[in-house]
Amino acid sequence: MVSRIVVIGAGMAGARLARQLAPSATTRPFAVTVLGEEPHAPYNRVLLAEVLAGRYGPDVIALPPVPGGPGTVRRGVRAERIDRGTRTVHCADGSAVPYDRLVLATGSNPVLPPLRGIAGRLPDGVHPFRTLDDCLALAAAVRAGTRAVVVGGGLLGVSAARALAERGADVVVTHQGPDLMDRHLDPAAGALVRRHLEELGVEVHTECRARGLRHVGGRVTGVELADGFVLGAECVVLACGVRPRTGLAADAGLRVRQGIVVDDELRTSDPYVHAIGDCAEHAGTVYGLATPALEQADVLASLLAADAAAGGAGAPAVIPAAGAVTAADARPQPATSTGTGTGTGTGTGGGITAAPAEDSLHGTPAHPSPPSPAGPARARYTGTRALTRLTLGGTGSFDVAAFGEPSPQPGDDVVQLADATRGAYRKVIVRNDRLVGGVLLGDLATVGDLARTWEGDEALPPTPLLHLLTHDGGS
Template identity: 60%
Template sequence: MTSSTSNARVAVIGAGLAGVRLAQRLGGAAVLIGEEPHAPYNRVLLADVLAGRYGPEVIGLPAAPGEFLRTRAVRVDRADRLVHCADGRVVRYETLVLATGSNPVLPPLRGLFAPDAHELPRGVHPFRTMDDCLALSDAIRPGVRAVVIGGGLLGVSAARALAVRGAQVVLTQQGDRLMERQLDPAASELVHRHLTELGVEVHTECRVRGVRQVDGAVRSVELADGYLLGTDLTVLACGVRPRVGLAQAAGLDVRRGIVVDDELRTSDPHIRAIGDCAEHSGEVRCLAAPALEQADALADSLLSPDSARPYSGTRALTRLTLHTGRPGSAPLDLAAFGDPEPRPDDDVVQLADATRGTYRKVVVRGDRLVGGVLLGELGTVGALARAWEADDPLPEDDGSPLLHLLTHDGGL
């Protein structure tokens, strides 16, 4: 164990998307602290690594200038502005940025943990880190039975990847539809159909009660009605929870996440927070697009404090591509943003083509685009993204700005 002290204008704890983006923008002014043994990578693409579409090295993030400490931050001394690390190193900061990310939620399933156990039993895998991805990849064989618990964005991505690798996949979702946070019912049904065509068995409104072990390995998943699903691999995709332990121990204001204002400042004026761990205006987003937008906003604030604009919330789209893995087959592209559920006075346009498996819906409030979902061919996503991110009035086109946005590429 070494013992040395580094001085940094900005110390960034967390080498995920948000932390690395900020360090890149700040140049040599930042010291980046990351605890994973791997070089920083794009977590959004882990499902493509699991599916065999990319090798782990392909999703690596560009190296940030400045010092990178591959160690774990264990304590923040706010009085002296010091970060103490597990390997004995100490970083003195002017500004500290917490980009500590989130941890997977481990559901309270009966039989998951023995009374004296502190690790997951064999055959059970979270799906959050590169180590999780590599462990799952090593365990996959054609014909392996896999149960994915959770039908959100992460669960859908994991189920697709496992199916592409030849596993027999069952996806269980407690809610009444897949990806209910991002999609409306019609779009969820298209995703459901796409997974079914891949061979995934999808169960919605399905609560998992527990797991059963044989010789220390989980071999079946028990549903609320008592039905047992045989399994060799059980993937936990039940959401994530902000990592706030460092902030709590340092006495910062923490609710669900680390509370920040429009300057992304915590209750300590010398400490900021961005990404999955941050709670802004009562919301914890835990998605890549908001994390990158917060990193950019904070970089602008630190580099040019007099001209930077306050962060007011994300204006970015969530995008996902589901590949079938079959030669010649088309992937299902998805983009979702804002609130796809309209209020009574909102204007809505929906265009669907069941034959081509495409669906487009946008919601306009007054003259502003406030939400939408697109699946299938995304020729219109560029125009929609610009209108959404700019938050500008929609252009008029023969009295129908909605149709202009949805059909500028020639229609469905």
């Protein structure tokens, strides 16, 4: 018996899951359908800044194709409604897609700040920076000398500013925080990122809030700051973070908080529905980074394969009747989500065993808990210790990596090396003989060893702490 797996979302997480399931169709009885809202084949969102800078074409960032027939990945198809009673996804093109298991990989939307001058639609010349279409529209709008303002100096805003500068635009960055990338970096590292951008000709304003957009005839002409000063602009990029796309799940009555709430098996409050990637909230965390999304896809693929092996059709070990309402389904469901997220990044870690997740709002298990099939221990997703990494390529390339806590607490040991001439900076934070955080800019030769040490959460060896930041044992 073939199990119908429908994945809503053809981003990195959804495509990874589909590739994991599709190659073994002869041994794993799955019929996989991916519904992708974008017209493009699945692509690597982490590399969009490279496309904007002109270093890569859109074809270069395409992900490996999902095996299967022409209907496996349906491009340009938007899912509008989930009927959990009949286990059917209804799409904007009028089609209805039945499922045995549904996977929500709906990703996230860019946050549009509450700026004056945005009344229902963005003026011409104002661009979010989230999708390949956003990227291509920006590339078409920018030429040498174009006055471009980037609103937001986080990881995504810094990437966009660098790429626009490489295209020859006159770029200004406005950022509310005291330092660039202050969510991930300490002030010293943020200052080096600022210096790097300024050396490329980018004008940077921190502790500076954008209040509104000026436009004439529906086309943007400037960005008004909180102090009343207006930055002239022919092009504005909104890089103010992302928010999980949870509307489809909330409308279907699934539990939504910051993201779509899932347990260690990536199940939502409906045992037939899973969520992975930027839209998923696991143990109170929405990651918004690439590696956690891919790890979640891998764990879910393993779980679906195990269920298929046990039940023959990839179904839960205990199957309620179609349309039945479980105890978890009957609980009140929040209808909206709050903002969260970051830009791109990578990560390390992720465990495979844990106790069932508890619903802290109700004090009861978040999902019905059917007995697991006998045999080897089932995979579990227990979280990812995420390493944020940004590579600003091209001439004068500049690499940034950060993990854990960027700032020390009282009593922590801090080891720091700085080379102002080369623009290199390395810092780690040690607490009770454990590595709890680090920031590296410029030379990232030690980042792999540091990230593994941090992810393993093991006691550090009794060697001078300087050894952590050098290639030669501290000599």
